[in-house]
Amino acid sequence: LDILSSLLHALTPLNIALAIGGIVLGTVVGALPGLTATMAVAVLTPLTFTMEPDSAMIALSAIYTGAIYGGCYSAILINTPGTPSAIATTFDGYPMAKRGDGDLALTLANLASVFGGLVGAIGLLLLAPPLARVALAFGPVEYFWLAMLGLTLVAGLSQGSLIKGLIGCGLGLLISMVGTAIVGGDARYTYGSPLVLGGVNVVVALIGLFCVPVLIDLVATPEMHLKVSSEVRGYRLREAIEIISRRKWNLVRSSVIGTGVGILPAAGGAIASLIAYGAARRASRNPDNFGKGEPDGIMASESANNATVGGGFIPTLTLGIPGTPADAIILGALLVHGVRTGPNLFTDQSSIVYTFMFGLILATVLMLPIGLLLGRYAYKSIIAVPKTVLAPAIALLTILGTYAIHNSIGEVWLMLALGALGWLLTRVGVPTAPIVLGVVLGPIAEQGFVQAWLIGNATGNLLGMFFGRPISLVIIAAALIVLVAPALSRGVTARRPVS
Amino acid sequence: VDLAFAATLLALVGYIGVTARGFSPLASVFPIFIAGLVGIFAVCLAVLALLRRLPPLPASDGSNLRRLALLGTLALWVALIPTIGFIASSIIGFVGVAIVAKYEAWSRRAWAGNILVAAIFVVLLALLFTQVLNVPLSKGSVFGG
Numbered sequence: 001l002d003i004l005s006s007l008l009h010a011l012t013p014l015n016i017a018l019a020i021g022g023i024v025l026g027t028v029v030g031a032l033p034g035l036t037a038t039m040a041v042a043v044l045t046p047l048t049f050t051m052e053p054d055s056a057m058i059a060l061s062a063i064y065t066g067a068i069y070g071g072c073y074s075a076i077l078i079n080t081p082g083t084p085s086a087i088a089t090t091f092d093g094y095p096m097a098k099r100g101d102g103d104l105a106l107t108l109a110n111l112a113s114v115f116g117g118l119v120g121a122i123g124l125l126l127l128a129p130p131l132a133r134v135a136l137a138f139g140p141v142e143y144f145w146l147a148m149l150g151l152t153l154v155a156g157l158s159q160g161s162l163i164k165g166l167i168g169c170g171l172g173l174l175i176s177m178v179g180t181a182i183v184g185g186d187a188r189y190t191y192g193s194p195l196v197l198g199g200v201n202v203v204v205a206l207i208g209l210f211c212v213p214v215l216i217d218l219v220a221t222p223e224m225h226l227k228v229s230s231e232v233r234g235y236r237l238r239e240a241i242e243i244i245s246r247r248k249w250n251l252v253r254s255s256v257i258g259t260g261v262g263i264l265p266a267a268g269g270a271i272a273s274l275i276a277y278g279a280a281r282r283a284s285r286n287p288d289n290f291g292k293g294e295p296d297g298i299m300a301s302e303s304a305n306n307a308t309v310g311g312g313f314i315p316t317l318t319l320g321i322p323g324t325p326a327d328a329i330i331l332g333a334l335l336v337h338g339v340r341t342g343p344n345l346f347t348d349q350s351s352i353v354y355t356f357m358f359g360l361i362l363a364t365v366l367m368l369p370i371g372l373l374l375g376r377y378a379y380k381s382i383i384a385v386p387k388t389v390l391a392p393a394i395a396l397l398t399i400l401g402t403y404a405i406h407n408s409i410g411e412v413w414l415m416l417a418l419g420a421l422g423w424l425l426t427r428v429g430v431p432t433a434p435i436v437l438g439v440v441l442g443p444i445a446e447q448g449f450v451q452a453w454l455i456g457n458a459t460g461n462l463l464g465m466f467f468g469r470p471i472s473l474v475i476i477a478a479a480l481i482v483l484v485a486p487a488l489s490r491g492v493t494a495r496r497p498v499s
Numbered sequence: 500v501d502l503a504f505a506a507t508l509l510a511l512v513g514y515i516g517v518t519a520r521g522f523s524p525l526a527s528v529f530p531i532f533i534a535g536l537v538g539i540f541a542v543c544l545a546v547l548a549l550l551r552r553l554p555p556l557p558a559s560d561g562s563n564l565r566r567l568a569l570l571g572t573l574a575l576w577v578a579l580i581p582t583i584g585f586i587a588s589s590i591i592g593f594v595g596v597a598i599v600a601k602y603e604a605w606s607r608r609a610w611a612g613n614i615l616v617a618a619i620f621v622v623l624l625a626l627l628f629t630q631v632l633n634v635p636l637s638k639g640s641v642f643g644g
Contacts, residue, residue, distance in 0.1 A: 161554050163543050167508065170537035174515065177530050184526030189518070212573075219569045220561025222602035389616055392596035395573060396589055400624055403585075404634045412577050420570060428504045429556050446529045453528055 006354035009054060010362055018051075018059040019363040023370050026066025030082045031074055031378065032397055037067035037083050038325040045333050053337035054352050058359030060330050065117055065309050065363050067326075068269060069371060072109040072302055077102060077382045078394060080210040084202065084440050085269025085305035087154070087433050088277040090210075092290065092297030099293055102383070106375035107240040108295050109302045110368065112251060115244075116303030117364035119255035120262060120310025125357045128314045128346070136319070138264055140455070141466055144448030145475040146264065147441040150271040152479045153278045154437045160429050162483070168430045172438015173445065175200050175418075182443050183450040195410040203405055204415045205439040209432045211398045212419020218391050224383075235372050243295050250280045250296050251303050258304030262311020268324050269305035270440055276304035278482060310360060317341050317353060500556060501548035508541035568599045584639030586625055593617035 009015070022044075029040035040063050048056035071082035076093035089109065096105040138146075151173075155165030178189045179199030190196050244251060254276035261272035280300035281290045290297050308324075315321040320341040322328035334341060339349055346353060382390070402415040422432050456465030466472070515534040519527040547553050576592030583591075594617050605613070628634040 160557075161547075163540055163547060163553075167537065167540045167544065170533055170540060173533045174511075174530070174537065177533070181522065181526035184523045186522045186526035188522060188526060188530065215573075216566045216569055217561065219565050219596070219600040220563070387600045387602075388597040388613060391569075391600040392593040392617065393620060395576070395596045396593055396621065396624065399573075399577065399589070399592075400585075400628060403636070404628060404632065407635060409577065409580055409637070412580075416570070416573055416577065423566075426557065427559065428500055429554070449529050449532065450525055454525070 003354050006351055007358045009351075009355045010058065010358035015055055015058050015359060016362065016366075018055055019062040019359060019366050020370065022059045022062025023066040023363055023367050024374070026063040026068075027070035027073075027367075027371065027374055029063075030067035030070025031374075032070075032082065032401060037064055037071075037085075038329065040064070040067040041326045041329045045329055048333060049336060053334075053339060054355035054359070056333060056337055057330075057339075057352070057356040058363065060333055061309070061313075061356065061360045062363035062366075064326050064330065065306065065360065065367060066370075068306055068309055069110075069113045069117075069302075069367055071305075072113065072298075073106070073375065073378050076105045076109060076298075077378060078211075079214050080394075081206065083269070084206060084436070085273055085308070086301070087270055087437060088273040088301035089298055089305075090433065091277065091301075092292070092294045095291070095293035096295070096298070101293065102379050103376070104236045104239060104295075105298055106379055107235050107237055107372065108243065108298050110371040110375055111240055111244055112254075112299040112302040113306040113371065114364055114368045115251050116255040116258050116306035117309060117367065118361065119252075119303075120259045120307035121357065121360045121364055122310070123259040123307075124310040124313050124317075124360070125354075128318050137471060139469070140448040140451035141469060142448070142471050142475065143264075144445055144452055144466075145472050145479070146271065147445035147448065149475050149479045149482070150274055150441055151434065151437060151445075152482045153271075153274040154434045156278070156482045160431055164428075164430045165434050168425070168432070168434030169438045171425070171430070172205075172435040172440075173442045174438075175205065175435070176439045176442020177446070182447050183454075193410075195408070195414065199443070200414065200418075200439060201405055201411060202436075202440050204402055204411050205418055206436055207398055207402050208415035208418030209422035209436050211394060212416065213423040213426055213432065215391060215394055215398070216419075216423050218387065218394070222387075224387070235376060237372070244299065247296055247299065250283065250299055253279060253283070254300040254303040255307040258307025259311040261304070262308030263314050268312070269308045270437060272308045272311075273301040273305040274437070276300040282485070306364075313360070317345055501553055502545055505541045505545035505548065508537060508544070512538040512541065565599055569596065572596055572599055580637050580639070582639050585636040586621055587639065589621040589625075590614070590617045593621060 025044065026037070026040050030037055041060060044063055045060065048059050051059065068083060068085055071086035072089050072093065073082060075081040075086040075089040076097050079090050079094040081087045081090055093105045093109065096102060151169040152166075155169050156162055176199065178196050180186070180197055181188055187197060257276040257279060258269070258272040261275060262269075277297055277300045280296050281287045284290065284294070284296055286294065312324050312327050316327045316331050318341070320331065322331045331341060339345070339352055385393070398415070399412055402412045403409065405411060422435065425435065426432060452465050453462065456462035459465070461468070467476070512534045515530055519530040519534065522530070544553075572592065572595040576588055576595065579588035579591065582588075594614055597613050597617070625636055629636055
């Protein structure tokens with residue numbers, strides 16, 4: 001009965017209006033490079049302080065869900081992920097847009113995001129307490145290996161040579177070491193400059209390494225940015241549903257992966273979408289089409305990253321451990337509203353929690369029409385705008401988005417320098433996605449590595465610490481499969497007689 | 500190109516290896532580990548390049564002059580912000596990047612239209628950031644005092 005009343009409470013006109021407003025605001029902010037889901041939640045949290053706790057939670061979860069989804073717009077249309085969660089969406093989204101299927105790619109991303117978001121939210125509703133215990137089984141060394149798995153995945157999945165993908169990961173990790181050491185506290189490679197004392201900001205690296213190379217190549221040729229179809233094709237919803245119904249297992253698998261990875265604090269949407277993308281490619285009958293505009297790639301990435309929203313709330317609500325920075329802000333807002341997270345939350349304040357969960361489901365469902373409308377508008381705008389407006393508009397957003405992070409001109413210079421470096425590296429065949437993921441996962445990897453190294457040394461069992469724990473071994477095996485499988489499959493294909 | 504890239508990476512790895520020894524053990528263990536991995540990858544890259552087992556480099560098309568002009572314009576744009584402020588420098592930068600991206604001759608009307616679009620776009624975004632998102636944008640030493 002409690003659950004039913006929570007459902008009805010979530011469906012009040014005010015809560016529905018807040019969910020719609022939150023989705024629109026979140027999607028717009030998430031679509032702008034530089035403005036992350038965390039920033040959207042952080043900026044809009046104070047507006048919710050005067051609301052009832054359940055309404056505030058519904059508004060915040062709608063903003064967060066919308067921002068994670070919004071990242072796919074810029075990933076598909078300008079090859080720049082709005083948030084790190086959308087890195088894998090660029091692999092196939094942008095090639096689809098370039099060949100004139102950007103509208104279909106956006107509709108697929110919308111449907112996959114809604115499906116993934118619903119699986120994550122239902123996972124939160126039904127399985128929160130038992131799943132939260134999984135997160136507690138992860139120690140420092142597991143987080144280190146999880147970061148390594150994410151990096152080997154992105155290296156293996158990016159276009160071009162595997163060794164150059166791995167070099168990209170290494171370079172990203174080296175960039176992440178600039179600044180105050182996460183363990184030890186030494187100032188590393190700062191050369192006396194306070195600008196990078198706190199490290200190279202992930203969003204600065206994301207904008208520089210993805211946006212600037214796109215801009216540099218955009219102005220170099222007179223051709224249109226995206227191919228434009230002469231026929232009016234609307235949302236291409238029927239076509240997208242047909243594609244999805246043929247590949248429903250990809251959607252289910254990716255959403256389950258997203259929910260599972262979302263539970264692990266700090267792992268987040270970037271790792272989830274890459275793991276789901278890798279799994280989709282391995283299961284596909286056409287693995288060679290991945291990276292060239294394969295709908296399965298977009299579906300895997302988008303369903304997984306939206307499923308992490310619900311998954312991430314599981315440790316936030318049941319253990320008080322926020323899965324992502326945005327979850328941490330929402331946790332703070334919960335405390336302001338007098339909601340005490342922890343194992344007793346579901347018994348002590350069940351009404352608020354269940355209203356919040358139904359609100360998350362409501363927001364995800366509303367993302368379907370709102371996302372389709374916004375996606376259509378974004379696509380029409382991008383293809384209609386001439387290059388003489390598109391290029392400076394992207395440049396303006398790039399500069400403004402970077403400046404807005406810490407109100408620092410120095411970070412804008414850093415972004416430009418990283419962008420020029422990123423372009424040079426793409427010319428020698430090093431893809432940008434592994435570099436960015438290296439910067440994103442560097443702190444997690446270093447913290448896990450150094451803590452495990454310390455424990456291993458203290459117990460006199462360094463090798464056992466890194467290679468003797470069951471969960472670590474499973475993750476290491478998965479990473480090795482990612483590295484070795486393509487070479488093995490090439491060998492098998494080469495040996496197979498030509499019929 | 501691949502051999503030169505591998506050599507550059509090995510030089511970078513050497514530099515990190517030497518400088519990391521100056522840090523405390525906790526702060527140096529990860530840089531040394533990752534530098535070692537990058538060093539191994541660089542050697543593998545050099546071997547693959549010598550054996551000609553690497554895929555061809557991406558083809559470079561388009562004008563390198565325009566690419567350099569874009570980077571120069573972006574640098575000038577950012578350099579002007581502390582002096583003349585965000586709005587004025589962005590209108591100049593917006594039009595500058597549009598000139599780098601244009602391939603057709605512009606009529607007087609097109610010039611006026613482009614400057615107007617730049618002004619509207621910049622002012623609207625400045626309003627969004629300053630009024631809604633509370634991001635203080637530089638007014639510049641000339642206009643801001």
